[in-house]
Amino acid sequence: MPQVSAEATQPAQDAGAPAPDGGGAAPxxxxxxxxxxxxxxxxxxxxxxxxxxxxxxxxxxxxFVLGAENQ
Structure with a gap:
């Protein structure tokens, strides 16, 4: 049976969302x-x-245009 790490079970955080610790990341x-x-x-x-x-x-x-005029 495959092992699942603790990181894989946590939901992924949106890249544009500020950090939950109040880091104040700008959008x-x-x-x-x-x-x-x-x-x-x-x-x-x-x-x-x-x-x-x-x-x-x-x-x-x-x-092509100049060649067509010479005919």
Whole structure:
């Protein structure tokens, strides 16, 4: 029969709720949650890749438009 630890039987505490001992933890804001989930470097690379990707797509579109005019 598997053994259950005492920690597993206690209910999980909500991450945004203050500690029961009155620790006075400030509520987690939306910005803090987003910044903790997505590293800053990842956001910068994502924006850069989106910009470069759209720039490349515009260049390819421009090639097709200019190529169609020459026929």
């Amino acid at each position: 987690v804001t939306v910005r803090a949650r987003i910044e903790s989930k997505f590293p800053r470097g990842l956001v910068i690379r994502l924006i850069a890749y989106l910009f470069v990707g759209h720039l490349f797509a515009f260049f390819v579109y421009l090639l």
